[in-house]
Amino acid sequence: MDAYDEGSNARHGPGAPSRPVPPAEQEIPVDQPGEPRTGIAALSLRHQVGVALALAVVAIGVCVHLGMTFLHVAPVNTVTRAHGEAVDDWIYPEFEQNWKLFAPNPLQQNISIQVRAGVRGPDGMTSVTGWYDLSAEDGKAIDGNLLPSHTQQNELRRAWDFYVATHDGENRPVGLRGALSESYLRRIMVLRLHDDAVRAATGGAGVIERVQVRSRTSNVPPPAWSREKVSTTPSYRELPWWRVARDEAEGGVR
Numbered sequence: 001m002d003a004y005d006e007g008s009n010a011r012h013g014p015g016a017p018s019r020p021v022p023p024a025e026q027e028i029p030v031d032q033p034g035e036p037r038t039g040i041a042a043l044s045l046r047h048q049v050g051v052a053l054a055l056a057v058v059a060i061g062v063c064v065h066l067g068m069t070f071l072h073v074a075p076v077n078t079v080t081r082a083h084g085e086a087v088d089d090w091i092y093p094e095f096e097q098n099w100k101l102f103a104p105n106p107l108q109q110n111i112s113i114q115v116r117a118g119v120r121g122p123d124g125m126t127s128v129t130g131w132y133d134l135s136a137e138d139g140k141a142i143d144g145n146l147l148p149s150h151t152q153q154n155e156l157r158r159a160w161d162f163y164v165a166t167h168d169g170e171n172r173p174v175g176l177r178g179a180l181s182e183s184y185l186r187r188i189m190v191l192r193l194h195d196d197a198v199r200a201a202t203g204g205a206g207v208i209e210r211v212q213v214r215s216r217t218s219n220v221p222p223p224a225w226s227r228e229k230v231s232t233t234p235s236y237r238e239l240p241w242w243r244v245a246r247d248e249a250e251g252g253v254r
Contacts (some may be wrong), residue, residue, distance in 0.1 A: 214238040
């Protein structure tokens with residue numbers, strides 16, 4: 001049986017018609033408050049544009065200052081030769097620097113080490129080879145090599161720097177390590193050119209009796225947009241001939 005509400009004659013049950021809900025009782029959706037905006041996003045569009053412009057000006061100013069400071073403390077180069085006065089006007093007096101960022105100055109020259117040998121053949125005659133550019137050979141071995149060896153990169157360069165630091169302009173040893181640097185450089189030369197030099201001089205058998213080393217130095221040419229004039233004519237420093245001991249000539253000393 002269907003049930004009735006007293007006083008309203010409303011019938012409730014499976015077959016009872018639904019009663020319309022009064023408007024006052026209907027659920028009205030309410031907008032939920034979102035996360036409050038903070039920072040620049042909380043500003044109006046006009047103020048956001050102003051803040052972005054201010055940050056851009058600050059970033060440009062910082063970049064200009066860092067660039068000027070870098071040019072001021074860097075060694076003399078093409079840019080500072082052309083715009084040195086502008087750099088000084090920016091730095092002095094507020095941002096003066098009394099220290100150097102790079103020490104010693106980076107090398108602005110190409111230096112290659114070359115060697116030739118006097119080889120005695122089986123007939124007892126001695127012939128002199130042409131010059132071998134060992135630096136060029138190391139460069140070819142390094143070019144395109146993702147993992148070049150330490151020897152290819154540094155051995156020849158360090159040996160020459162060691163010799164130059166312990167000898168004067170007349171190739172006379174200075175200090176106690178002069179003889180050591182000469183012996184070190186000579187042995188590297190013999191080991192590097194032994195097979196090629198003997199083969200070129202005698203066609204096969206032979207022994208190296210003496211070697212001579214020289215350096216070829218040329219200035220790095222300036223960029224195309226620079227007005228700087230630099231001589232690209234190479235200069236040479238030629239060392240005297242060195243006698244090679246028998247054990248060195250046969251490759252026994254390493």
